[in-house]
C-alpha cells in the first residue's frame with residue numbers, strides 16, 4: 001500500500017521588486033502543467049475582515065500603532081491556519097507569497113520594535129518545508145522601476161528589511177540570486193520546489209514555528 005504524503009508548504013520571501021509574485025506564478029503554472037495538486041496563497045490576505053484593515057493601513061488610509069498592526073498581520077495568518085492544515089492534510093501543496101518572515105522583517109525594521117518580540121505572535125503556526133529567499137540588493141531592485149505608493153516602499157526601509165530577513169535564515173532557507181533574468185531565477189526556483197516535493201520529510205508531520 002502506498003503511504004499518503006502530505007502536501008508541502010513552500011514560501012517565497014524577498015524585498016519589494018525581488019520578483020516574488022512573478023516567480024510564484026511561474027511555479028504555479030509549472031506545477032499545473034506537471035499535474036501536481038497545488039494551491040496558491042499570499043499574505044497579507046486582504047479579502048478577510050482583518051485583511052481589509054491591513055489593506056487600509058498599507059494604503060495609508062488608516063493609522064495603527066506598530067505593535068497593533070504587527071499583531072493584525074499575524075492574526076491574518078492565524079485565521080487562515082485551518083484552511084492551510086486542511087489542504088496539506090489532503091496532499092495539496094501550498095505555494096505562499098510572503099509569510100511570517102515578512103511579518104518579522106518589516107515590523108522589526110521600525111524603530112523600537114524588537115525582532116524577538118515580533119517572532120512570538122507567530123509561534124505555533126506551520127513551519128514551511130522550504131523558504132525560497134529571492135535575494136536582491138534593494139538599490140538594484142529599485143532600478144527595476146519606481147516603488148509604488150504603499151507604506152514601506154522606500155529604499156531605507158527595504159535595506160533594513162533585507163538585513164532582518166538575513167537574521168531569520170535557518171535550515172529551511174534557500175537563497176536565490178534574484179538579480180538575474182526571470183528565466184534563470186525560475187529555473188532555480190522550480191528545481192528547489194521539485195527537490196522539496198520529492199523529500200521524504202513529507203511523510204512526517206509538519207513542524208511548527210517556535
Ligand code: 2DT
Nearest residue numbers: 043044073074098099102103106107
Ligand atoms: P504586497 O501585498 O505587495 O506583498 O505588500 N508585510 C507583509 C508586513 O509588514 N507584515 C506581514 O506580516 C506581511 C505578510 C510587506 C505587502 C506589504 O506588507 C508587508 C509588504
